[in-house]
Amino acid sequence: MSDTKGRLDDTLGEILARRKARGRLRKLSNTPTDFVDFSSNGYLSLSTNLEIQKSLLSRLQAEVATPKDSNGSRDSHRSLLGSGGSRLLDGNSPFAESLEDKIASFHGAEAALLFTSAYDANTGLLGSVPQPGDVIIYDELIHASVHEGMRVSRAAKKIPFAHSSISEAQRGRTTDTKESRAISGSKNQGLGHVLRELAKDERVASCKANVFICVEGLYSMDGDTILLKEIVETVDQYLPSGNGYIIVDEAHSVGVFGKDGRGLVCQLGLEDRIWARVLGFGKAIGCAGGVVLCSPVTRSYLINYAKSLIYTTSMTFTSLASIDVVYDFLVSGQSEPLRRYLETLIYYTRHKLCALYTRLRPDRHTLYVEETTLKSPIIPVLTASPRSLAEHCQRFGFMVRPIVSPTVPAGSERVRICLHFANTKKQVDELCDVIEAWVRNQMSKVASQGNTESLKLKEIAHVFAKGDKPRL
Numbered sequence: 001m002s003d004t005k006g007r008l009d010d011t012l013g014e015i016l017a018r019r020k021a022r023g024r025l026r027k028l029s030n031t032p033t034d035f036v037d038f039s040s041n042g043y044l045s046l047s048t049n050l051e052i053q054k055s056l057l058s059r060l061q062a063e064v065a066t067p068k069d070s071n072g073s074r075d076s077h078r079s080l081l082g083s084g085g086s087r088l089l090d091g092n093s094p095f096a097e098s099l100e101d102k103i104a105s106f107h108g109a110e111a112a113l114l115f116t117s118a119y120d121a122n123t124g125l126l127g128s129v130p131q132p133g134d135v136i137i138y139d140e141l142i143h144a145s146v147h148e149g150m151r152v153s154r155a156a157k158k159i160p161f162a163h164s165s166i167s168e169a170q171r172g173r174t175t176d177t178k179e180s181r182a183i184s185g186s187k188n189q190g191l192g193h194v195l196r197e198l199a200k201d202e203r204v205a206s207c208k209a210n211v212f213i214c215v216e217g218l219y220s221m222d223g224d225t226i227l228l229k230e231i232v233e234t235v236d237q238y239l240p241s242g243n244g245y246i247i248v249d250e251a252h253s254v255g256v257f258g259k260d261g262r263g264l265v266c267q268l269g270l271e272d273r274i275w276a277r278v279l280g281f282g283k284a285i286g287c288a289g290g291v292v293l294c295s296p297v298t299r300s301y302l303i304n305y306a307k308s309l310i311y312t313t314s315m316t317f318t319s320l321a322s323i324d325v326v327y328d329f330l331v332s333g334q335s336e337p338l339r340r341y342l343e344t345l346i347y348y349t350r351h352k353l354c355a356l357y358t359r360l361r362p363d364r365h366t367l368y369v370e371e372t373t374l375k376s377p378i379i380p381v382l383t384a385s386p387r388s389l390a391e392h393c394q395r396f397g398f399m400v401r402p403i404v405s406p407t408v409p410a411g412s413e414r415v416r417i418c419l420h421f422a423n424t425k426k427q428v429d430e431l432c433d434v435i436e437a438w439v440r441n442q443m444s445k446v447a448s449q450g451n452t453e454s455l456k457l458k459e460i461a462h463v464f465a466k467g468d469k470p471r472l
């Protein structure tokens, strides 16, 4: 190794050591196959669905058996492995285009454009569409890929708004004072306030500047959905000339919400009111990749300007075929029973966790479970000791993950439980028993420390406060 490389490694090593000292060092790990999965985002367990797997295999076999041409060249079979290049060069195919048509029509959109990931779809969309002078407003908990898109975007302003907070009344306040913002836990204003202030800008009022409003359909850390109808109304109210463009990231809500898993926008019948949707295939859909649902003009614009589409090798036939067989499954209505079972499991698990919390009454640093009627497969179990709780569950064979700052705002650390079609009520019972044992143990530790609060507990007096850090 040359001296220069050694020096760089020293520098990187020091940065990593500092990160480790802050308890934030990330490491790759392999999930043991015999663990019960309460962690992955495959909410419908489609990637392990035998019917879908069989369909994929026969699609691949049919593709291999079909010669590309009959001229007897050595390159006479289609490629299952690589696409051959960017969509703009040799990586396009009638199959990719027909899949886009199928996806657009299923979700009630005019057009669709595939990306190799939803991350790329967000960076491509936000990085290219907003023009100089435009404004992007985003939910403070928006995904890291939207932050990355905004970072490279030419938009003049990027303004966060308090998570899921639309009107002042909704945040339980009548005036927008510093104190009321502190109570709601966010330093940011609600969407209504941000738009009201923005509407005073002459360029916005006269439609010389466009305003993009970015939200998610289902937030992956809190498991909550957005009040999309209210967002549409608020945008209409403050930007009546129509220069407010709503973008909904449905990475987590596609497959989970709406008829046959069409997503939140379809569930609410807002297809015509949302300017663009970003769907991810890596979560409930059980594959990998992403897509932007938009107008044909926007699609054409992205083909011309979205760098994450232009300068990358497009999806392989195998990836496209995986998405295609899953969409066939959705279109045929076969996913409905899966979603119905998942819904009962969500209700069951929330009920069990809330009962546990009510019965044990731990202090909020030890454990807190919010009582909600959310039909979301993501359930955050808040605790100031997420690593300890997650390790405890893992010791008993349940894969749950600790989620710590900066992925979530400091003070709102948690263990995230993700439910799947493949999970059983018995597994949920066992997980809850394991969590209960940990809570009891923590409570007895606290009791034996007497009534004196530890310094750590004091430090996290702001537990559950929210900030505007990007999520990963």
Ligand SMILES: Cc1ncc(COP(=O)(O)O)c(C=O)c1O
Pocket: 116, 117, 118, 119, 120, 122, 143, 145, 216, 220, 249, 251, 252, 280, 281, 282, 288, 289, 290, 472
């Ligand atoms: C809200 C949201 N958007 C986009 C992405 C990126 O998805 P992909 O894994 O397809 O890149 C994620 C993934 O974690 C996400 O949670």
